[in-house]
Amino acid sequence: MTALVDVEEPLALFAEGITGRYYHIKAVGEYSGNRMVFDPARGALTGDALLLPETFEMDDPACYRVLALEQLSIVEFGTLKFSMAEARLRIPALEPPGEPPITDRASDLERFFNHVSRPHLLSRLFALCERVRLNAQVRDQYPGIRRHQDALHAVLRQSAPRGDTSSVAAILDGLGYRVLGGRNAALESHPLAGALLELMLGVARLDADVFDSARAAHACYRLCMASAATAEAGAVLEEDLDDAASWLQRDVRLEDWEEGLKQMNGLILAAETAEGEEAVAADVEGLSDGDIRPADVDLRALSNERDVLARRLDMERATIRDAVGRPRPDARSYRYDEWDYLNRSYRTRWCRLFEERLAPDTQQDLDALRHVIRRHRRAVQSQLEHIKPQGYQRVTRVADGDELDFNAVIEARGDIRAGLTPDERVYSRRERVHRDVCAAFLVDLSASTDDPVDPPEAVAAGAVEELANLRDPYEFPVAHDEPAEEPRRIIDVQRESMLVMSAALEQLADSYGIYGFSGYGRECVEFFVAKEPDEPFTRGTLSAIAGMKPKRSTRMGPAIRHATSKLLRSGHALKVLIILSDGFPQDSDYGPERGDHEYGVQDTAKALREAEEKGVETFCVTVDRSGHDYLKRMCPNARYMVIEETRDLPGALSKVYEALTG
Amino acid sequence: MSEAAKLARLAEEPYYLPLADEVAVFRSAYEARLPVLLKGPTGCGKTRFVEHMAWRLYRDTQNPGAELEVPLVTISCHEDLTATDMVGRFLLQGDSTIWSDGPLTRAVRTGAICYLDEIVEARKDTTVLIHSLTDHRRLLPIEKTGELVPAHPGFLLVISYNPGYQSVLKDLKTSTRQRFVSLTFDYPDREREAEIIAHESDVEPAVAERLAALGEKVRNLREHGFEEGVSTRLLIYAAQLIERGIPSRRAVDAAVVQAVSDDATVQQAIADIVDAVLP
Numbered sequence A: 001m002t003a004l005v006d007v008e009e010p011l012a013l014f015a016e017g018i019t020g021r022y023y024h025i026k027a028v029g030e031y032s033g034n035r036m037v038f039d040p041a042r043g044a045l046t047g048d049a050l051l052l053p054e055t056f057e058m059d060d061p062a063c064y065r066v067l068a069l070e071q072l073s074i075v076e077f078g079t080l081k082f083s084m085a086e087a088r089l090r091i092p093a094l095e096p097p098g099e100p101p102i103t104d105r106a107s108d109l110e111r112f113f114n115h116v117s118r119p120h121l122l123s124r125l126f127a128l129c130e131r132v133r134l135n136a137q138v139r140d141q142y143p144g145i146r147r148h149q150d151a152l153h154a155v156l157r158q159s160a161p162r163g164d165t166s167s168v169a170a171i172l173d174g175l176g177y178r179v180l181g182g183r184n185a186a187l188e189s190h191p192l193a194g195a196l197l198e199l200m201l202g203v204a205r206l207d208a209d210v211f212d213s214a215r216a217a218h219a220c221y222r223l224c225m226a227s228a229a230t231a232e233a234g235a236v237l238e239e240d241l242d243d244a245a246s247w248l249q250r251d252v253r254l255e256d257w258e259e260g261l262k263q264m265n266g267l268i269l270a271a272e273t274a275e276g277e278e279a280v281a282a283d284v285e286g287l288s289d290g291d292i293r294p295a296d297v298d299l300r301a302l303s304n305e306r307d308v309l310a311r312r313l314d315m316e317r318a319t320i321r322d323a324v325g326r327p328r329p330d331a332r333s334y335r336y337d338e339w340d341y342l343n344r345s346y347r348t349r350w351c352r353l354f355e356e357r358l359a360p361d362t363q364q365d366l367d368a369l370r371h372v373i374r375r376h377r378r379a380v381q382s383q384l385e386h387i388k389p390q391g392y393q394r395v396t397r398v399a400d401g402d403e404l405d406f407n408a409v410i411e412a413r414g415d416i417r418a419g420l421t422p423d424e425r426v427y428s429r430r431e432r433v434h435r436d437v438c439a440a441f442l443v444d445l446s447a448s449t450d451d452p453v454d455p456p457e458a459v460a461a462g463a464v465e466e467l468a469n470l471r472d473p474y475e476f477p478v479a480h481d482e483p484a485e486e487p488r489r490i491i492d493v494q495r496e497s498m499l500v501m502s503a504a505l506e507q508l509a510d511s512y513g514i515y516g517f518s519g520y521g522r523e524c525v526e527f528f529v530a531k532e533p534d535e536p537f538t539r540g541t542l543s544a545i546a547g548m549k550p551k552r553s554t555r556m557g558p559a560i561r562h563a564t565s566k567l568l569r570s571g572h573a574l575k576v577l578i579i580l581s582d583g584f585p586q587d588s589d590y591g592p593e594r595g596d597h598e599y600g601v602q603d604t605a606k607a608l609r610e611a612e613e614k615g616v617e618t619f620c621v622t623v624d625r626s627g628h629d630y631l632k633r634m635c636p637n638a639r640y641m642v643i644e645e646t647r648d649l650p651g652a653l654s655k656v657y658e659a660l661t662g
Numbered sequence B: 001m002s003e004a005a006k007l008a009r010l011a012e013e014p015y016y017l018p019l020a021d022e023v024a025v026f027r028s029a030y031e032a033r034l035p036v037l038l039k040g041p042t043g044c045g046k047t048r049f050v051e052h053m054a055w056r057l058y059r060d061t062q063n064p065g066a067e068l069e070v071p072l073v074t075i076s077c078h079e080d081l082t083a084t085d086m087v088g089r090f091l092l093q094g095d096s097t098i099w100s101d102g103p104l105t106r107a108v109r110t111g112a113i114c115y116l117d118e119i120v121e122a123r124k125d126t127t128v129l130i131h132s133l134t135d136h137r138r139l140l141p142i143e144k145t146g147e148l149v150p151a152h153p154g155f156l157l158v159i160s161y162n163p164g165y166q167s168v169l170k171d172l173k174t175s176t177r178q179r180f181v182s183l184t185f186d187y188p189d190r191e192r193e194a195e196i197i198a199h200e201s202d203v204e205p206a207v208a209e210r211l212a213a214l215g216e217k218v219r220n221l222r223e224h225g226f227e228e229g230v231s232t233r234l235l236i237y238a239a240q241l242i243e244r245g246i247p248s249r250r251a252v253d254a255a256v257v258q259a260v261s262d263d264a265t266v267q268q269a270i271a272d273i274v275d276a277v278l279p
Helices: A004-019 A062-076 A084-090 A108-114 A119-141 A143-159 A168-179 A185-189 A191-201 A210-226 A228-232 A244-285 A294-324 A366-387 A406-417 A461-470 A476-481 A490-508 A539-546 A556-570 A598-613 A628-634 A646-661 B003-009 B022-031 B046-058 B083-087 B103-110 B124-129 B190-201 B205-219 B232-243 B248-260 B264-277
Strands: A024-027 A049-052 A332-340 A345-357 A392-398 A427-432 A437-444 A511-519 A525-531 A574-581 A616-622 A640-642 B036-039 B072-076 B088-093 B096-101 B113-117 B139-142 B147-150 B156-161 B181-184
Touching: A004 A024, A004 A049, A004 A062, A004 A332, A004 A345, A004 B205, A004 B264, A024 A332, A049 A062, A062 A119, A062 A143, A062 A244, A062 B264, A084 A108, A084 A210, A108 A119, A108 A244, A119 A143, A119 A168, A119 A191, A119 A210, A143 B264, A168 A185, A168 A191, A185 A191, A191 A210, A244 A294, A332 A556, A332 A598, A345 A556, A366 A490, A366 A539, A366 A646, A392 A406, A437 A490, A437 A556, A437 A646, A490 A511, A490 A539, A490 A574, A490 A646, A511 A539, A511 A556, A525 A539, A525 A556, A556 A574, A556 A598, A556 A616, A574 A646, A598 A616, A598 A628, A616 A628, A616 A646, A628 A640, B022 B036, B022 B046, B022 B181, B036 B046, B046 B072, B046 B113, B046 B156, B072 B103, B083 B088, B083 B103, B083 B124, B096 B103, B103 B113, B103 B139, B103 B147, B190 B205, B190 B232, B205 B232, B205 B248, B205 B264, B232 B248, B248 B264
Parallel strands: A024 A049, A345 A525, A437 A511, A437 A574, A574 A616, A616 A640, B036 B156, B036 B181, B072 B113, B113 B156
Antiparallel strands: A332 A345, A392 A427, A511 A525, B088 B096, B139 B147
């Protein structure tokens, strides 16, 4: 027996290597959609995930690679390239085309199935033919997989119906059994079943494509319909037509529609610009208002078309989301253990963590952010000044340099006198000193960071001075009449602290990453990346930090474990993890009882200790004034700080940073 | 002629399969004496391309450096490489010193192609040193002797660097980059890579094709700690091991799987891909 969680990570890399894109590896049980129909023993492919059985009754983990390859082959070998237009050209027997209504959002595969009177039968026959074709391609392109596939199919055959010739449904079972490599002599000698088999196996050619499968399926369908046994053909296949390939084709099509919408927006923008210019020209020419120009009509038609497409896109996206579950195409997922202090053991690969880029806040005024940096910069920088490397140090005994190294010169002269070959490295030179530090800042983005900072902050003395200087002294009293600003929230202060710290660390030339975390439940821990250590600080980083928003819960353990693994990969000598939070760790299923925080505290404590054991210095900074209580138990060697006054956060952070890396 | 001398003289044509118009562009750049920058991942054939071009250009009797014993001087740059290492130094001889030209100076004097491989690895002062050689002046100043060496008419400077794995700190300075005609290299497509592997190792075309397919798949994992992907060079190594009788999976394990990453999970994934792609 092999469990999916045990092979998830290498399997995700395997799938990425095969296809060139990332797929989340999920157990069939994690499927959160409502409509897609698939065989849970074989799994399915969606736009962003590979769904596979939770366990498989083979001891060889290669079974999962075969299942993965069989699913991925749908994309690699062109099942999704099926189009009704080309099918009509390639398969003369298809019924004449009827133009689909604009509201029809069915995929081409669905339209192919639906164009006959018994769509389920055609769908099933197509699935069989296409599987035969794909298997032939997989076995040719991945010859090493053949023996594993044979072994897997042998296992699958044990539970698959062998089929017989009693009905069309039984014959189809028999064909499925044949696809798995099983032989059924009775089937082969039966007139209908034999003919179907011959058509189906005929697409096991390397030059066959999806249209050949469609042609074979269509021919099989006609044979079935012509046979006497067909009366019950439709009735026996009652299941929904929502097969995974059709949904995948709809998912892939979304990208084309998005591209179309983008192009249309570009056209409209160009037309609007041209119209604006014309309006100016019309004023000059003295044309009266209300004259309709052809350009107006075009623009209106174009706008309507755009709106229709946009609505269609939204509806389709919502439909797919409902059918196959919430997609996370831009995230990568990882699994982490969790410490169960009640049982004194790890729950292996218990949590799924999604890592994705923080969506930048493009609405935010970047100048306001820069102002925040300026306001705190002096204090923070003077703090970090102490740990700034003192420029250069002199290295002696080098072959090239700006000064002679007298000790080396004397030795060399001595060697020459003694008839020995002297060492040529008689110089010294100044070399820049580098700090080999990598820091990760992990910011709690739980919903509670939306709370206002309490009590409301007094404006810092320095800031008042700066504001006063900017204002005209005569207008200053008017400023008191301005409406009160929105109360500042914990997230605002956290965000500002990150801005100030990143500006200061840029000066120090240390590597640092800025991350946020939140999530809901063990299957959905979210880890957001604002900046990776090897990326430069850009405008994009500013807007990513500005995009830090309060989200959901605080499952700290997996986030700490993930940040630790990132730090370990950075390869720097000194690795520092600083966590900013506003309260104790909590999540919907973080512990046996709701309201009991001890489980979360203990798991976080364990994650912090694991980091320390791996050579990562950790520190927790919290704005939760009752934090002393649990932080004492949570943080190793009392490495924590409770900030009494929230506005002190940037200054406190720089102190912590200095202490950890100085 | 000894083997080493033959190699230095480029007596035989170094094999190179052109992927685009790089041969024509390089030839024109040489004719106009425009310095050339080669960009591309490790092991994709940059050095081989320069050797091939040097062979092509210097076999032409009209070339001012046609009679050269060493038409191509290659300097592999590293972080301890100083200007002295390239230009030359005074050596002690008895109680006096004698000047000894470095490889760059030798190329400038004789009219060879000087190829600075992985230029960004060298110390900053070395990159500034080459500036006066890359513009209309074509001069090499030797600070220690006060000499100003004019470049031989056959001389050309070629540098290479790999934008992929360099950190931001190690990027090539704009003032240096903008002095060169740039040629970008990447790994060849599957068919041509198979052709190269077969030529370089004498393995059966079918084996070469499988190795090229493997290279293509493994490169899809570039972002996982080995930004370079697997190089054509490593695939050739694997093919050479196979040609000498090592079983294909073992050969690929030694030459590819173990070589591209130290991360156990990534190694496992690559081994799985190997298991699927090889017969």
